Amino acid sequence: MSTRAGTGVVPQFVDPPPSRPRHRYAMAGTGHRAGMYVAALTGEHADVGEIVAWLDPNPARMDWYDAEAGRALGLGRPAGLPRYTPDELEVMVAEQRADTVIITSVDHTHAELADRALRAGADVIVEKPLTTDEDGCRAITQAVADTGRDVMVTFNYRYAPRNSMLRHVIASGAIGEVTSMHFEWALDTMHGADYFRRWHREKANSGGLLVHKASHHFDLVNWWIGDVPAKVYASGALRFYGDKNAAARGMSGRPKRGTGTQGDPFCLDLRADPRLDALYLQAEHHDGYRRDQDPFAPGITIEDNMAVIVDYRRGATLTYSLNAHSPWEGYRVSVNGTTARAELQVVERGFIDLDQDGNALLDPSAMPGGFVQDPLRPEGEHLVVQRHWHRAEEVAIPDGIGGHGGGDAILLKDLFRRDLRVGADPLRRAADHLDGLRAVAVGIAANQSLVTGRPILVDDLALGMDIGADAPPRPSR
Ligand SMILES: NC(=O)c1ccc[n+]([C@@H]2O[C@H](COP(=O)([O-])OP(=O)(O)OC[C@H]3O[C@@H](n4cnc5c(N)ncnc54)[C@H](O)[C@@H]3O)[C@@H](O)[C@H]2O)c1
Numbered sequence: 420m421s422t423r424a425g426t427g428v429v430p431q432f433v434d435p436p437p438s439r440p441r442h443r444y445a446m447a448g449t450g451h452r453a454g455m456y457v458a459a460l461t462g463e464h465a466d467v468g469e470i471v472a473w474l475d476p477n478p479a480r481m482d483w484y485d486a487e488a489g490r491a492l493g494l495g496r497p498a499g500l501p502r503y504t505p506d507e508l509e510v511m512v513a514e515q516r517a518d519t520v521i522i523t524s525v526d527h528t529h530a531e532l533a534d535r536a537l538r539a540g541a542d543v544i545v546e547k548p549l550t551t552d553e554d555g556c557r558a559i560t561q562a563v564a565d566t567g568r569d570v571m572v573t574f575n576y577r578y579a580p581r582n583s584m585l586r587h588v589i590a591s592g593a594i595g596e597v598t599s600m601h602f603e604w605a606l607d608t609m610h611g612a613d614y615f616r617r618w619h620r621e622k623a624n625s626g627g628l629l630v631h632k633a634s635h636h637f638d639l640v641n642w643w644i645g646d647v648p649a650k651v652y653a654s655g656a657l658r659f660y661g662d663k664n665a666a667a668r669g670m671s672g673r674p675k676r677g678t679g680t681q682g683d684p685f686c687l688d689l690r691a692d693p694r695l696d697a698l699y700l701q702a703e704h705h706d707g708y709r710r711d712q713d714p715f716a717p718g719i720t721i722e723d724n725m726a727v728i729v730d731y732r733r734g735a736t737l738t739y740s741l742n743a744h745s746p747w748e749g750y751r752v753s754v755n756g757t758t759a760r761a762e763l764q765v766v767e768r769g770f771i772d773l774d775q776d777g778n779a780l781l782d783p784s785a786m787p788g789g790f791v792q793d794p795l796r797p798e799g800e801h802l803v804v805q806r807h808w809h810r811a812e813e814v815a816i817p818d819g820i821g822g823h824g825g826g827d828a829i830l831l832k833d834l835f836r837r838d839l840r841v842g843a844d845p846l847r848r849a850a851d852h853l854d855g856l857r858a859v860a861v862g863i864a865a866n867q868s869l870v871t872g873r874p875i876l877v878d879d880l881a882l883g884m885d886i887g888a889d890a891p892p893r894p895s896r
Pocket residue numbers: 447448449450451452453474475476477480505523524525526528532546547548573575618631823
């Protein structure tokens with residue numbers, strides 16, 4: 420059994436020809452996530468691409484990135500790039516001759532921005548989720564069909580070497596034909612709670628965690644096993660966060676917001692982090708958006724405990740669960756095959772430490788004595804394959820580069836230097852709008868199932884095209 424991905428996980432690239440003009444990128448949505456792309460295009464990838472404009476309804480956030488870009492480019496002043504409001508997207512593409520619009524805005528705006536960018540003559544790079552509902556899927560599908568332009572969805576989790584290696588193991592035939600999978604994802608009371616402080620807490624904005632967060636996970640499954648989801652059943656509810664749950668557990672007198680609150684581990688003080696302070700607290704007066712709402716405040720319309728069963732077209736079944744108030748963070752995946760079973764176990768954070776006042780420690784290394792690993796649940800990752808009648812074997816996971824389990828930096832190279840890559844990607848990690856549709860299809864069907872109490876056929880969602888068209892290549896055996 421070969422378990423070595425060789426150079427496939429961290430690919431090689433050649434230098435760009437010296438006279439080649441740089442690709443022109445416009446940033447749509449200048450919040451937290453935009454930072455990764457701005458740093459890449461003003462740093463490692465500045466030789467192949469440049470940012471030519473900002474688009475966001477909030478001027479303070481565009482100001483912040485303009486100053487950041489100026490600093491990174493060594494200008495000694497803000498970059499002074501042109502700014503646009505969302506209604507001016509077409510003007511921006513035309514005036515700034517943008518080749519590609521990078522969409523890092525609130526989830527429910529992705530489809531409209533992508534549709535308009537494509538029709539204005541630009542390609543699109545869009546953060547996950549591709550969109551939040553059926554209408555968004557149809558709009559993007561139609562715009563791609565009408566314009567023939569490219570949409571790339573940045574599924575960075577595919578690029579984390581541990582996830583890439585599981586794809587490699589399955590595709591190599593090492594476990595035979597996949598018959599079923601179990602996938603459990605635990606978000607802790609720091610990261611998980613954050614979805615209940617921000618715009619994500621309303622389903623109309625994010626599609627709930629089954630779309631916003633789980634689209635990463637459903638994409639991984641679709642890609643790992645090279646199959647297309649057919650039928651989805653879901654169950655779930657808001658059982659931990661929210662005002663009613665807090666009241667039922669006797670939690671009274673909750674603060675309105677985290678900023679200014681001390682000794683409450685569910686509260687986030689935006690002033691504790693200069694970036695959060697600048698991007699959100701100092702930007703509030705423009706749009707009234709509060710990024711530090713109490714996760715037990717009224718108004719939450721998303722779930723925090725979710726279970727999903729997915730039947731795949733070729734016959735495999737997925738059982739999936741997502742919990743957003745776990746004491747530790749990480750995931751466990753088991754893939755049953757006809758000759759073996761593969762298991763991936765990841766601990767991203769073993770526990771959350773509190774300081775002497777009872778505040779959650781954002782940076783435990785700042786504590787006297789530094790960061791302490793929990794001996795029972797140390798951070799780490801293990802990929803194991805066990806063949807029938809054999810002992811388990813550990814599969815080595817290559818080192819990654821950058822954040823998100825080592826995936827972000829490899830993703831950025833693949834995005835910005837794709838045409839300079841040496842050889843094709845044997846793992847087929849680059850994702851297009853069809854991959855984006857297949858991932859959100861599960862979450863959108865799951866949301867329908869939560870409402871109706873019934874299993875939902877993905878084909879009945881009528882997402883604008885057959886999501887099995889151009890089906891992902893079946894892993895070789
Ligand atoms: N792949 C990952 O690991 C990852 C991580 C974080 C966020 N994301 C994705 O990035 C996107 C942004 O998330 P974030 O954490 O940066 O949120 P954020 O709230 O920090 O930023 C969102 C930005 O969108 C802007 N916006 C709102 N309406 C807009 C519109 N109509 N047009 C343009 N901009 C608009 C807001 O003003 C804000 O600046 C989300 O889709 C999220 O799913 C992905």
